[in-house]
Amino acid sequence: MNDREGNRRGAHRRDFILLALAGCAAMPSKAAPAPVVLVLGDSMSAEYGLARGSGWVALLQERLADQKMAATVINASVSGDTTAGGRSRLQALLQKHQPALVVIELGGNDALRGLPLQGTEDNLARMVQQAQAARAKVLLVGMQVPPNYGTDYARRFAALFETIAKAHEAALVPFLLAGVADGPEPLRLFQADRIHPNARAQPLMMENVWKVLAPMLR
Incomplete structure (x- = not known):
């Protein structure tokens, strides 16, 4: 050549x-897949007594779409669930959905059943750790109980959410029912059982979560 x-x-x-x-x-x-927001909650998030698609979790997905924020919301909430139940389910949900953000809304049923606060705190803390170990951000949603449970119990129950959030550097919604249970006409925003918020309350609940969640996704 x-x-x-x-x-x-x-x-x-x-x-x-x-x-x-x-x-x-x-x-x-x-295109990269849209990040997943996993909501692990009880009846407050599972649309108990509501028409499908009217609960605050469904409204959250609508808000994300309106804001053109690419994220998929998975609602893994179960009515009646306790922190022990959520803890037993979380690992499988993390493996299945690989969420970027986990919203933990549990604890209310622990209080309704009078379960020891230490157990509730331990379960919530473990769930936060599990989610963080899976490289997900965590948003802990606080709950409160009426004063008829005893002022000391009510105070300690409300405080444990902040304690866990600070200890594990998780984000916190102090009270899911702010503006609902403590509003000027609370009975107007609850179903007949006076425990579960009605459809009118759901946008208020969603806004309480949105204020903290939106910056985490941005």
Whole structure:
């Protein structure tokens, strides 16, 4: 092979490589999947007594779409669930959905059943740790109980959410029912059982969560 023929073949090879590279650059890249927001809650989040799609979790998905924030909300809430129940379910949910953010709304049923506060605190703390170990951000949603449970119990129960959030550097919604249970006409915003918020209360609950959750996704 003479030098001229070798140069010609070399030029053809370079042209082929350049064309291949150009083709690769022109191929559209696969879009990254939308981050998942996993909501682990009880009846407050599971649309108990409400029409499907009217609960605060469904309203959260609508708000994300309106704000053009790419995120998929998975509602893994179960009516009647306790912190022990949520703890037993969380690991499988983390493996299945691989969420970027976990919202933990549990504890109310522990209080209704008079369960020891130390157990509630331990379960919530463990769930926060599990989610963080899976590289998810955590938003802990606080709850309060009426004073007829005893002022000391009510105070300690409300405080444990802040204690856990601070200890594990998780975000916190202090009280899911702010503006609902402590509003000027609270009975207007509850179902007949006076425990579960009605449809009118759901936008207020969603806003309480949204104020803390939105910056975490941005």
